[in-house]
Amino acid sequence: METSASGGVRFQVASDQSLLVYFDPTEKRSRVSRSAGINVATPLQNQISIEGHEQVRRLLRLLELEPVAGVRNLHPAYSSILIKFDALKLRHEELEEVLRRHITRLKKVALPKPRLVEIPVCYSEEFGPDLKDVAKLHKLALERVIELHRSTTYIVYFLGFVPGFAYLGELPEELATPRLPMPRKSVPPGSVGIAGTQTGVYPISTPGGWRLLGRTPLAMFRPERAEMSLLAIGDRVRFVPISREQFVKLENA
């Protein structure tokens, strides 16, 4: 599909009304071998990078400050933004041109100082049905899994999937765990899960394939709150262990 790259930025047509912008500082390129039955593709974005994340935040900020006529929505992710637009008003090439001009100005875009948000979590087999399996998989004690998860300061790379779901990174390498082979049909709200080197909190009950370690009593997304989402892109997050009693108390608070 139409692709163009320059200066660590790559544009990719996603649909007739959307365009993907990748910030790819490592200049990793997709290598496709058509000789085999299956392509051997190296994922372009196989690394989470803070540089890429900051470029995403800057472009997001610029597009919010100076909206482009015809752009309808922005879906930021680790090191990319999907830009949805109205094809009756814009063409991919026109949007790309505007974005290229924006991108030359990114260095001058100031980002607010990150907030540190603490999220209380009750780590237990009751609330974290995968805690035991994760420990077994890595040959670690349960306590060590919890210790590793709580002792990292995470970055909110972006909100995605469902309202208020923050993608937090990165987990300590020792805790990197693949998703469940079969996603659960329903994950309770507040569940704290891990997948790959990511961690996150399910704001609402949804299907989900992340491995669950515990649960927070905090509401991650509340439409009646001025700041609907507890977390915003760029925030720093730490998980603070709490007991079951504290969980119940906070839940009813």
Add this chain to the structure above:
Amino acid sequence: MSLIEVRSPGLLTTVQDLGREGFGPMGVSSSGAADPLALRIGNRLVGNAESAAGLEMTLLGGTFLFPERAVVALTGADFGATLDDGNVEMWSSVEVQPGQILRLGPTRAGARSYLCARGGIDVKLFLGSASTHLLSGLGGLEGRALRKGDVLRIRAAQGSFRTFRKAKVAGRALEKLLPRKVLRVTAGPQADWFSEETQKAFYAGTYRVAEESNRMGLRLEGAAILTPSAGEMISEGVSLGAVQITASGLPIILFVEQQTTGGYPKIANVISADLSSLGQVRPRDEIRFEQVEMETARALLLEQEKLLTSKELIQE
């Protein structure tokens, strides 16, 4: 102000408009009518702005009492509607007298029927839109599907409609808007991750829409697609109508209540002009994919918009 009393909600009836765009950075997808063409035309028939809120019914319609006079239109799938004892013409404005009951049954073809009322359904807007987002319980009427006993308000319409003039969609226009079972797609952002053979198999294959399909996504059953060996990709923004290939090799088409980001490679994307057709696909229906060039996709959308805004669409 006029009302609609819900005597029976049908299988899954929600308040929908054309969705809320602009909140992707919070993880909020647009939602909105699954068949936006049907909603837009319904609104035009009753003299509303195209984006007014109406009711979206799924597979089995509801029963509604109108305590006051109203002007309504039914568009989308034919659910065999009656008003008291008379049949109701689809794709046409209909005058409802005080106390009359509108009854809809099971679908005869298609998945979703729309009820638009002159003035539009009046619910509290969430982030600027009346659309229900069922998965997250946001928007619409308390973020949920309608229940028996709900009472919906209809907004006061601009101007009077003392003299009712019937408006209906021209037959020729309707033919052009018939839902398609062969969905046209453009190549997805990871199309080149799939071998030529795999892509050929994808376009040659027939897929059955699984029962657990909903407004979030359509799960397809059929011959599994060989997934790229590179393993999991990192999450990125996903567009409406994206055809993602899951680890099992089965496609999921992301729909109006889509997740905003995802980590599966996308082989294709349903073109905008065919998104309304996607809203009329039922579980167990068989669908196929046909690849078109980006220019074709754009031209088809322009053509559709032209038809929709043309004077020939509606006859009075």
